[in-house]
Each structure stands twice: as C-alpha cells, then as structure tokens.
Amino acid sequence: MSEKSRMLRGESYHAADPKLVWERDRAARILHAYNKRVFHEIDMHNRLMRKLLHTEGNFWIKPPFYCDYGYNIYIGKNVMLNYGCVLLDVNRIEIGDDTLIGPNTQIYTAYHAMDPTERKNGVEYGKPVHIGKNVWIGGGAIILPGVSIGDHTVIGAGSVVTHDIEANTIAYGNPCRPQTINRKE
Template identity: 35%
Template sequence: MPQIPETELNPERIAWARENLKNLPEGDAYDQMISGVAYDYTDSNLYMRRLTVHEMTDDYRLLRFRDSNFDVTMHRARRNKFLERILGKMDKSTFIEPPFFVDYGSNISVGKNFYANFNTTFLDCSLITFGDNVLIGPNCSFITVTHPTDPTERAKGLEFAKPINIGSRTWFGANVTVMPGVTIGDGAVCAAGTVITKDVPANTVVMGVPAKVVEHMTPEQFKKENGESK
C-alpha cells in the first residue's frame, strides 16, 4: 500500500525534537516535515540547512590524520566536533566513517557506541533514532522521505516523511535499505542487501527484498552468540 501524508501536525514529535535535538531549522515547514505532513522542500530555512550541512559533511570527509600530528585522540576530537554540528544528538563514542551523507543531520539521534561504515546515507526529513550499540555496514541507506504516487501531486513539489526508529544492539550488513516509517526492534540483524519496508521484530534475522524474518532468537541465544555472559 502506498504511504499517505498526515493531515495534522504532531505536537508531541515537534516538542521532542525541539527539546532533544540540536542544529534544527526554524519555521513552520520544519514542523510539517517531521510531523509527516506534506511540505514544501524549497522552503528557505530547510534549503539553507541542507546546503550548510552538505558542506559540513564534505569538510568532515577531508579531515586529515596528519593535520592532527598523527595523534588518534586529537583526530577523534576533531571528528566529533564536526559531528556535533551535523547530528541532532550523539554520544562521544559515536564513530562514522567518511564519507557519509545526510539531508539535514539534525533529525538524527544516535545512542552510545554507534558505528557507521563508509557511504552511509541518512535522508532524515523525519526523525531517525538509533539506540545503543548499533553497527552499520557500508553503503546502507535510511530513507524517511517519500512522494505522492499521483504524478500530478508530485509535480506540485510537495513531499512528506515518516520516522525511522532503530533499537539497541542492532546490526545492518552492507547495502541495507530501510524505508520510511519502519521500526526495528532491539537485537535485530538485517542481512546484506536487505530492503526493509515493514517493522522488524526484536531479536530476529531478516533478509531479502522485501525483508522477511528467517530466524528468531531468544534473548539467551542473542547473548550467547554475541559473547555476553548476562
């Protein structure tokens, strides 16, 4: 079934974003965007944030280890300083391999020990929220934005977005695509090349296009396979 936009603002989501995220664009279009209401992506505040953050991610990619005197701690601190200006919420343990790509950056919230490999793409027109201990393989995409299926509606320049919620201790193999409005439960494993269009239960392995559950793991199995004693 094609997704459809919401018709009203989501006050709870707007309040959460304003209270918990940094680097947010101002204006009504932002509130419409994260609420799932159709919005004009050419809005000046949205456009300025996109242009600014795209240059920030370019600068992040160009940070040189040698410019930190080959000091790992200094280099990591320089990277984190950039990430704090790009992302909405992060922990000092956040590690993202360059290059990576965002629409706004400010709608991304990551927990502790977050790792994303090369060429991760976050189209964060709505909120993308990650728990703790998330591993992301290369070339993965998290897509919140979508468009009307009616071509006459698309021609009006409107789009809308649905949030993505990712639980803790999740793992994404290479080239995974997560589509708008998806929730992925704690401990889930998403096999390489998977396209995820529906919610993924906790402690499961999914694979395929579209994704299907191929294995259920009890919490005890998950702990054993990941070397956890408790």
C-alpha cells in the same frame, strides 16, 4: 504553519522552502569538510559531527557520510556507521546504543507524493525510522520510511526493509523478512 514544522510532523511540505534549503546547505557544508579530511580511527567521533547530529556518547562515522539536515538524527552510545552511509533525515532517525551499520547502508525517512500532480508540484513527506539497541545492519541495506527495527536484531546485507522487524530477529532479503535459523548450541 512553516514548511519545516509540516516536514517534522510528517505532513506534506515543500522542500524548496528557503529555510529548508538553507538548513540543507548548512549540513552539506559540514559534511563536505568532514568527508574531505583524512581521518585516523580515533578521530572519527569529532566536533564536526557533533555540530550536526544528536549523540550522547562515543560514535564512529566513517566518511563519506551523507544526510539532509543532521538535526533529525539521534545516535546512541557506541554506534558505528561504516563507509558511504546515506541518511535522508527529513524526519527523525533514531539509532540505539551499540548498533553497527554496514557500508553503503541507506536509511530513508523521505518519500515523494504518490499522486503525480502533487509530485510534479514538489510535495514531499517523511516518516520516522527507529533502529533499536545492539542491532547489526549488513552493508548495502535500505531502510524505508516509517520502519522500526527491534533490539538485538540482525538485518542481512543488501536487504530492503519495507516493514517493521521485531526484536531478537534475523531478517534478510528483498523485501526483508524474518528467517528461521537453526543455531548450533
């Protein structure tokens, strides 16, 4: 089995595999071209990003934007990623329709081995991240590998999301936890 297949299955793999290095380099070249251009708002969903990501509708990604491969990122309709987002996509990242992601948000599917010997030998892993529809993630949030965030949820700025967050929830903090909010009608 190839290292790429192992990576996509969430098994241990070696990121130094030549095919994976080549694929990361391809993404880096596309991102370099994207990040160095001066964009107007109407140009944000351009052909460069469509070469890299999976999407079926309008989306806006404000540069700079960074990812590992791009082909593991699935973006719904009317999604906006603000300035400086980092998506480490060694495994699948799904972002639902009408989702807003604040500046400098980081979404990780990648993680290193816990065993020091494996880590020293370059063993890595990945777990998918799923973000539902109509979610708002505040700036500077960090979403860890394997997390799912339900539809219509708000994640507060600066939160570190270490576990699943249910739909229709307001959650924030480090670690991120659902909050009871008294809303005025």
